[in-house]
Amino acid sequence: MSGSSGGNDFGGGGGGALPFNCNSVSIRTNVIAPDPTVLATVNVRDVLSITLRTNTGPLQAVTAGGAVLGTVFIMELAELIQCISDGNSYKAVILSIAGGDVQIIISRR
Amino acid sequence: MGEKESDKKNSKNGSEIANRFMKKQLRLFEEKTDTAFQNFNSHTDETATLQSVMPYIENLPSEYDEVLPGIKWGNYAQLYTPAFWKLQYMLSDFSNDLKSHRLASNIVEEIVMCILGGYGIPAEMGIVAFERMKERQIIHKNSDFESVFDALSSPFHLSNGKSVHYRFFNQKSQYIHKFLNRSDLDAIPEFDDIELRNWLLSIDGIGLKTASWITRNWLNSDNVAILDVHLLRAGKLAGFFESAELSNYLKLEEQYLNFCCALEVRASNLDALIWSFMKKNTNLAVRTLYS
Numbered sequence: 001m002s003g004s005s006g007g008n009d010f011g012g013g014g015g016g017a018l019p020f021n022c023n024s025v026s027i028r029t030n031v032i033a034p035d036p037t038v039l040a041t042v043n044v045r046d047v048l049s050i051t052l053r054t055n056t057g058p059l060q061a062v063t064a065g066g067a068v069l070g071t072v073f074i075m076e077l078a079e080l081i082q083c084i085s086d087g088n089s090y091k092a093v094i095l096s097i098a099g100g101d102v103q104i105i106i107s108r109r
Numbered sequence: 110m111g112e113k114e115s116d117k118k119n120s121k122n123g124s125e126i127a128n129r130f131m132k133k134q135l136r137l138f139e140e141k142t143d144t145a146f147q148n149f150n151s152h153t154d155e156t157a158t159l160q161s162v163m164p165y166i167e168n169l170p171s172e173y174d175e176v177l178p179g180i181k182w183g184n185y186a187q188l189y190t191p192a193f194w195k196l197q198y199m200l201s202d203f204s205n206d207l208k209s210h211r212l213a214s215n216i217v218e219e220i221v222m223c224i225l226g227g228y229g230i231p232a233e234m235g236i237v238a239f240e241r242m243k244e245r246q247i248i249h250k251n252s253d254f255e256s257v258f259d260a261l262s263s264p265f266h267l268s269n270g271k272s273v274h275y276r277f278f279n280q281k282s283q284y285i286h287k288f289l290n291r292s293d294l295d296a297i298p299e300f301d302d303i304e305l306r307n308w309l310l311s312i313d314g315i316g317l318k319t320a321s322w323i324t325r326n327w328l329n330s331d332n333v334a335i336l337d338v339h340l341l342r343a344g345k346l347a348g349f350f351e352s353a354e355l356s357n358y359l360k361l362e363e364q365y366l367n368f369c370c371a372l373e374v375r376a377s378n379l380d381a382l383i384w385s386f387m388k389k390n391t392n393l394a395v396r397t398l399y400s
Contacts, residue, residue: 026152026153027152027153027155028152028153028154028155028156029155029156029159030156030159032159032163032166032186053184053187054187055397055400056187056188056189056346056393056397057184057186057187057188058184058186058187059186071184071186072186073159073162073166073185073186074155075155075158077186077188078188078386078389078390078393079390081188081393082390082392082393085393085396103156105152
């Protein structure tokens with residue numbers, strides 16, 4: 001069946017949304033389930049690395065010291081993973097910390 | 110000036126330079142982070158979206174639990190895992206039971222549409238060919254071969270100025286003409302999915318995949334699977350297809366339906382979701398499978 005593209009629903013895919021641009025990524029989100037031990041070591045304005053745990057994810061927010069703060073989940077997950085696979089690298093600046101709630105903004109390095 | 114004094118001065122100069130360098134780096138860093146702070150309003154803000162997603166995430170089983178014997182749920186944020194598909198399903202409008210997959214307004218048109226799509230034909234090409242046949246009003250009983258052939262063999266002029274040809278126009282014209290000239294078009298069993306699929310298999314040019322596609326579309330059937338390249342790749346990546354069985358359509362279909370059952374999702378909708386996702390991210394899937 002290789003090469004088939006006949007598929008299925010013809011309606012899916014985008015509805016006029018702009019294509020994902022690896023160069024202009026700018027997403028504000030929260031770190032999911034931050035590790036309390038690592039959380040105690042980070043501050044607002046710290047810069048984290050966005051890395052992949054495996055080739056297909058999950059995305060992780062990692063401190064300069066290499067500690068994993070937590071998972072990052074975004075709506076266009078596959079697109080960002082594709083960008084990283086293509087050699088782009090991304091950082092996340094911590095915008096706020098409120099209890100266990102860590103807000104970050106992801107952008108290209 | 111003595112050697113020690115000179116060393117001291119050099120050292121002082123050196124530390125001043127280092128200090129200035131450090132300060133400059135710090136300023137640059139602050140400017141960068143300030144830019145991030147100042148500009149965040151113009152960024153995509155997913156914080157509220159994530160809040161609405163969290164209840165779904167929290168209700169997923171542990172990634173180490175098995176969804177089927179030998180297949181773990183995996184991480185919801187890792188592409189192609191069962192947990193990933195379950196979450197994508199919950200977040201999509203495919204989770205709405207009322208969603209229809211029909212592409213046409215009657216079963217005869219639906220069959221023609223799906224004959225025009227299928228193996229080796231890009232989805233978009235199938236659509237423009239179908240639209241032309243509809244415009245020319247040639248999708249009806251006893252349609253003549255010349256009209257169908259002319260509709261498919263003439264080039265298609267796209268909005269970007271390009272001109273493209275429909276592949277296999279001769280073969281597909283014959284299939285469609287033969288279908289439209291069947292004597293039992295008024296007796297298509299269009300209310301029972303398995304009966305409909307079996308009937309569709311009697312049409313020249315329709316195999317199990319296309320028959321399942323029509324059945325799923327027309328009846329929102331959850332008893333069939335459209336095993337195209339995208340679903341096969343997804344199945345291999347998630348682990349619900351055993352590679353030894355890749356040539357056995359009905360066996361694979363059973364495995365896919367079992368997977369849907371374990372995920373507690375509608376097979377018809379997950380199929381459409383997977384197809385859409387895999388088509389959009391083909392390169393990544395191929396790279397993951399063959400790396």
